[in-house]
Amino acid sequence: MIREYLEEVGRKTEYVINSAGAIAIMLAQAVMYTFVPPIKLRNMFKQMEFVGVESLFVVILTGTFTGMVLALQSFNALKRFGAESLVAPTVALSMARELGPVLTGLMVTGRAGSAMATELGTMRVSEQIDALVTMAVNPIKYLVVPRVVAGVLMFPVLTIISDFVGVVGGYIVGVKFLGINSGVYIARTLDFVNVHDIFYGLKKSLAFGLITATVACFHGFYAKGGAEGVGRAATSSVVMGSVLILVSDYLLSSIMSY
């Protein structure tokens, strides 16, 4: 009984360490091949469209409602101190520093990360990745690099959009529904939020893009066991991607506050 338990723990630990190593190797190769010619821009743009443009709707929706609910909740709290106008910087700072990058990261992991893992997983189990190798095309360069590049470039762009619509959502609730003066709202936002806060969030989102794309590519690339394996790859990529985003969010925040 105890022995079985220990074996299980050992197996899990081994799996985690192996995966971490394999992901690190894949990431290193992807970074290297990004700069090895020939650079195929077409594939990159295609992935950027998929990760960026096609995630726009879900990011705008999440960003707007998050901004709106933030305004509502912080209004209830700040009203007790008579500081209603501080709703504006509360919304803007929370969006820029934390919720913009994290929620964008989680939503895009769910949408694009799972799709990447499914696509690469299907290519693996139907031997399309082997076919690439037999045609002397490096599959990391051809498949992984464009996805990682798209993740790294598009996550910050989506985050900026999320920040912006979040602030707009906060403004609508604060000014139109809760009666804060429009001029005061805008002035307070500009007083408290500066460009560093936005960059602070963007740096994180860049890391989240790297994490999501690499984790998704890893799970898809090494998928095995037919349709079931592809499904497992998609699930694992979303679970692992989301957990890593939250963990690295804390780590990055604590590193960057020094």
Add this chain to the structure above:
Amino acid sequence: MIEIKDLRKSFESKVVLDGVDLTIEKGKITVIIGRSGEGKSVLIKHIIGLLRPDSGKIMLDDVEITALKEREFNGMRKRFGMLFQGAALFDSMTVSENVGFPLVEHTDLNEEDVLKIVKEKLRRVGLEGVEDLMPAELSGGMKKRVGLARAIVMDPEIVLFDEPTAGLDPIMSDSIGDLVLETQRALQTTYIVITHDITLTYKIADKIAMLHEGRIIEQGSVEEMKANRNPIVRQFLEGRAQGPIKVY
């Protein structure tokens, strides 16, 4: 000429290839037969470097390809074409993009020239007017044909076939057999085919080699194999459940 010498490969504790020795002659069709799960796919994946052996070697002309690094192997791979069991067409690309893929990746030909070659290869495998279809719109036999067109688009010296008739009806299988013969005769390419389709084997083989329990147990021409008295070979070629080979 390809020489396989004492090739061994295990996966975890399962021994799949247990000392394979085989010579594949240039410009001929060599058919490797054997039961499903005997490691035929594993064997040809070693020839094109998708798998690396635990020990033993494969010589292509005078180069020990099993000793090449991945990057060096890539140069070698341009001499090969491979048709996968499920054709392995890229399902995000049209038929013509699939067939033209190696040309786009490895040559400086412009779009027009690529399309010209693609059309010529598709015609050679008996397909016309399918250039703009997606792989999902093709039947199993058509996928195999497109896969073959892609495998020969760079005019390789050696083409590998992984179960070219698996999942096809007998008539389609026969026509794939014809296609294999026609394309091979035209260019005197070296073809290596793995299959358990005996009808196909008799139709196309210059040489038959039987893989059993990780080794090549018998080999020879079609006539020689038909006359072979080894009970394992007999059982396999005659397709009987009773005999020395255990059915699990």
